[in-house]
Amino acid sequence: MAEIKFEIVENLGVIGTSTKNWTKEINLVSWNGRKAKIDIRDWDENHEKMGKGITLSKEELKALKDILDTIDIDDLDM
Template identity: 65%
Template sequence: MANIKYEIKENIGTLSESSKGWTKELNLISWNNRDPKYDLRDWDCEKEKMGKGITLSKEELKVLRDMLNEMDL
């Protein structure tokens, strides 16, 4: 499996923490030296291991925000 390079440019916030110390976070991340994207996924406490996640452009994040704002939660 190829190595994936990433750099967390900004931590937007933490949504939750599991009993094992992993946190679900929204971050702005540069993957393989590309332009940063918004990323939602689980991370271990050292930020070395990660779970599956979703990456969104700024435009996609705005659409998601608008969808969530229209929901009756």
């Protein structure tokens, strides 16, 4: 299996921390030398291991933001 190369270009924030002290982060990440994209996933404390996540283009991030702006979080049954 080919090695996945990544570079965290910018850390935009931490959403939370898991019981194993990994942090769920929003970062700008370049995967395999490509243009950086928004990335949301869990990382170990040294950013050497990662969990499954989601990567968004600028257009997808804008669409997500538009959707989130319409949601009243207090009305969600969660």
